[in-house]
Amino acid sequence: MKEDVKIAGANVFGGGEFRNVKISGAGKVTNDLSAEEISVSGAFKALGEVTAKQIKLSGSAHFEKNVKSEYFAVSGGVKILGNLNSETLKVAGEINCKGEVNSDEINIESTDSKLSNVYGENIFIGTKSYFGRRKSRKNQVQLIEATTVEVNQSEVDIIRGSKITVGANSVIKLVEYSDELILEDNAVVKESIKV
Amino acid sequence: MISKKDLLKEMNISYGQLYRWKREGLIPDDWFIKQSVATGQETFFKKELILPRIQSILELKDKYQLEELRNFLNPILSERNFTIKEVLALNEIDPFIAKKYSMKKEIFTIYDIILLYIFSINQDKLNFDEYLDYDFSVLKDLNRIAYILQINEYYLLITDLNTIIDQKINVYKKYRFEDVSSMIAKEI
Numbered sequence: 001m002k003e004d005v006k007i008a009g010a011n012v013f014g015g016g017e018f019r020n021v022k023i024s025g026a027g028k029v030t031n032d033l034s035a036e037e038i039s040v041s042g043a044f045k046a047l048g049e050v051t052a053k054q055i056k057l058s059g060s061a062h063f064e065k066n067v068k069s070e071y072f073a074v075s076g077g078v079k080i081l082g083n084l085n086s087e088t089l090k091v092a093g094e095i096n097c098k099g100e101v102n103s104d105e106i107n108i109e110s111t112d113s114k115l116s117n118v119y120g121e122n123i124f125i126g127t128k129s130y131f132g133r134r135k136s137r138k139n140q141v142q143l144i145e146a147t148t149v150e151v152n153q154s155e156v157d158i159i160r161g162s163k164i165t166v167g168a169n170s171v172i173k174l175v176e177y178s179d180e181l182i183l184e185d186n187a188v189v190k191e192s193i194k195v
Numbered sequence: 196m197i198s199k200k201d202l203l204k205e206m207n208i209s210y211g212q213l214y215r216w217k218r219e220g221l222i223p224d225d226w227f228i229k230q231s232v233a234t235g236q237e238t239f240f241k242k243e244l245i246l247p248r249i250q251s252i253l254e255l256k257d258k259y260q261l262e263e264l265r266n267f268l269n270p271i272l273s274e275r276n277f278t279i280k281e282v283l284a285l286n287e288i289d290p291f292i293a294k295k296y297s298m299k300k301e302i303f304t305i306y307d308i309i310l311l312y313i314f315s316i317n318q319d320k321l322n323f324d325e326y327l328d329y330d331f332s333v334l335k336d337l338n339r340i341a342y343i344l345q346i347n348e349y350y351l352l353i354t355d356l357n358t359i360i361d362q363k364i365n366v367y368k369k370y371r372f373e374d375v376s377s378m379i380a381k382e383i
Contacts, residue, residue, distance in 0.1 A: 085218050102214050102217065102218050103218075104215060120210070120211060121211025121214075121215070143235075143236070145210045146210050146211060147210055160200070161210055162209065
């Protein structure tokens with residue numbers, strides 16, 4: 001049977017296959033890591049590829065390579081230098097991903113995230129709270145492609161999808177949609193094409 | 196080449212479906228070719244690869260589990276799974292024999308197909324009904340050789356990795372699995 005890893009305090013481990021990895025404090029893994037569940041409260045840094053059924057992070061996390069999981073939830077901040085693949089992605093706080101994000105359901109509640117290419121079925125990026133709306137803070141995204149997309153508080157180069165909703169404090173350079181484009185509040189879409 | 200936009204329209208699928216299949220490994224990452232266009236970057240595909248692939252995924256996805264589905268699309272012949280429809284499409288396979296064999300299984304391997312081929316083209320010598328109890332997929336080695344032996348008026352099919360045949364017995368035909376499979380590969 002696979003072992004558990006538990007870090008309370010600060011520690012470094014070498015990676016491998018585990019059942020549950022639980023870190024409270026600070027943990028660093030120097031090689032590829034695969035586990036059933038990874039839960040972190042505090043700080044986490046992974047130098048290799050990370051694969052897990054569930055990844056739950058609260059605090060700050062840094063992944064140097066690709067991350068793959070069925071369920072990936074962050075409250076706090078996460079930085080990923082590789083790709084992020086998951087079925088469900090939930091972020092409350094901030095996500096910065098250099099590679100592509102590919103997930104069925106994406107819910108990113110944030111006004112400070114930076115993403116390159118985001119792909120999925122249903123994608124929300126922005127804030128759901130009225131008080132979270134501030135003109136000065138915006139997510140920066142290069143490309144979003146999904147069946148339904150809803151964004152606010154965001155600057156996006158291109159959004160492609162069936163049903164697209166652009167909300168408050170957003171500037172989108174190009175929207176390509178097949179069914180519906182909804183503009184709310186002071187949303188700006190510079191160019192839109194119905195395909 | 197076909198653009199992603201046109202692909203979705205032509206196959207009537209959503210972005211979500213396309214990216215889910217990519218994530219699940221049903222469409223290889225390197226089939227997504229990024230190219231610069233006036234509006235920035237767009238993704239293109241080789242038409243001759245992506246269209247049949249999406250067609251098969253759409254046909255198979257509701258009938259099989261993800262792992263089985265992956266095996267149907269496996270490029271390595273010896274690890275790939277086949278549907279009865281694919282088997283029946285092969286020229287050399289007698290549909291009557293294939294259908295009889297499919298009564299007991301619905302996922303076929305290359306080993307099933309090799310044996311179905313041997314039985315199909317030697318129907319005048321071998322009686323397939325006598326072999327119906329066997330599951331050919333257990334053979335699992337392309338280095339095997341199948342021998343059809345003639346003993347007086349009777350013909351018998353044997354296959355093993357190390358076969359020693361008595362010189363008094365007449366070997367009527369000999370099939371290397373590898374040869375048969377590369378022949379079948381041309382048709383797939």
